Amino acid sequence: MHFLAGQPTPPTNGRFFEVYSPDTGKLLGYAARGDASDADLAVRSARRAFAQWSALPPGERERVMLTAADLIEANAHCFQDLIIDESGSTIRKARFEISYSASLLRAAAGEARRLYGETFPNDKPQRISMVLREPLGVVVAISPFNAPLVLLVKMICFALAAGNAVIAKPSEETPLVALELARILALAGFPAGTFQVVNGFGAEVGAALVNHPHINGIAFTGSTASGVRIAQQAVTHMHRMQMELGGKNPLLVLKDIDPVQAANVAAVGAFFHGGQICMSSARIIAEREVARPFAEALAQKATRLYLGDLRDEQTAYGPLINQRAIEKVQAHVDDALQGGAELLCGGKLHHGNVYAPTVLWEPSRRSAAWCSETFGPVVSVVAVDDLDAAIALANESEYGLSAGILTNDLQRGLSAARRIRCGAVHVGTHSYQSDTMAPVGGFGMSGFGRSGGKYSVEHFTELKWVSIELGETPNPF
Secondary structure (H helix, E strand, C coil), X not given: CEEECCEEECCCCCCEEEEECCCCCCEEEEEECCCHHHHHHHHHHHHHHHHHHHHCCHHHHHHHHHHHHHHHXXXXXXXXXXXXXXXXXXXXXHHHHHHHHHHHHHHHHHHCCCCCCEEECCCCXXXXXXXXXXXXXXXXXXXXXXXXXXXXXXXXXXXHHCCCEEEEECCCCCHHHHHHHHHHHHHHCCCCCCEEECCCCHHHHHHHHHCCCCCCEEEEECCHHHHHHHHHHHHHHCCEEEEECCCCEEEEECCCCCHHHHHHHHHHHHHHHHHCCCCCEEEEEEEHHHHHHHHXXXXXXXXXXXXXXXXXXXXXXXXXXXXXXXXXXXXXXHHHHHCCCEEEECCCEEECCEECCEEEECCCCCCHHHHCCCCCCEEEEXXXXXXXXXXXXXXXXXXXXXXXXXXXXXXXXXXXXXXCCCCEEEECCCCCCCCCCCCECCEECCEECCECHHHHHHHCEEEEEEEEECCCCCCCC
16 A cells, blocks of 8 residues: 555555565565556645645644654554564664654654744845745655665654655565554644655656656665666756765774774674665774784674574574575675685575675775675775775775774874765764764765754755845835
């Protein structure tokens, strides 16, 4: 089904597709296979809802969003099962998605009261000039499979707080989580059409939404290749775009850090959710004094990771999302090994669709495992002579999403952070971090625009200059 105008709605073409668990292969249900007709219905409904939602006092929007946060927590068990079954998440990751989604909605609720404008002086003494901040209108949010609840909530909550109506097109791998979120938001009191879900495939319904002349903004989180295609389509209508795209994120290990301590931190950044995180620590650049001991400690840590049942609290991560993902990961590993890399651990499936945690030592700088986003539990470690070489290698990438620096020397760490060309640099930890109010986004092919807190609000609002003439209007004729 879709969720349009406040209720579950079948596709106009009558077509559905099957949704399977990547872990068990079990059929989970059916989702609507939408097309341009469904996209048009959603946009028409959103435009009507926008007029109502944007006119509500900010305190009322705040109340509805706080209610939605409470309802997500109250329905945690339902969300937990959907996230585990549909995306292959562990139970700990599913719980994190639920709690963080509620936090995002509460943070966004406060932003509803902070659509600040300003006045400014001008050279005409009888004129008062003011700047107003107003919502864009209808925003399309295209979300990925890897964190199906929290990333969707993050993409929509600040846009909704600002008074926009939002249409979600979730990944075809995880449509059921989005439908449950729509149900919860409707229960919370969002007017019908304020938040809608259109399911289906990118070429059939995603493109129709992106190309629709009556939307006003697009939020996209996903691969760089998909982001480029969407941007090429959206620019025809000059839609506002915010894109968080791929990453090949560097993690610097400096010589003052204990190699075992660094390995324990790096393992989280590299292997959380099986590396299916755009901010995962995939390229590790270590100063030579600690590089090999660190790499060996990381491999030992990786081989000790428990890869069991997804509902077991001790399970580190679960399956890759589908067969295409498995083939891509294996191709990257094989390419690195053929190019001379040393395999310290992993390099093959562990069981089912779960890929073994893999550590590569000194792959070619031209290999896919080093240059391209793998989106799997594969990490490459290389040694460099000094910090300058580490920073230069970190910046030697078309991506620039996130980075981490493991050091006990804050002066060296902060100096390096200033020089690394990424949207976020985290000193003392790995590259995968989150904060409801932080500006998240990348440099280069990792996207443009920032999401989170006031930065999302600024992106999905428009500034309007309003002036009031108190004197007579000069007549030059």
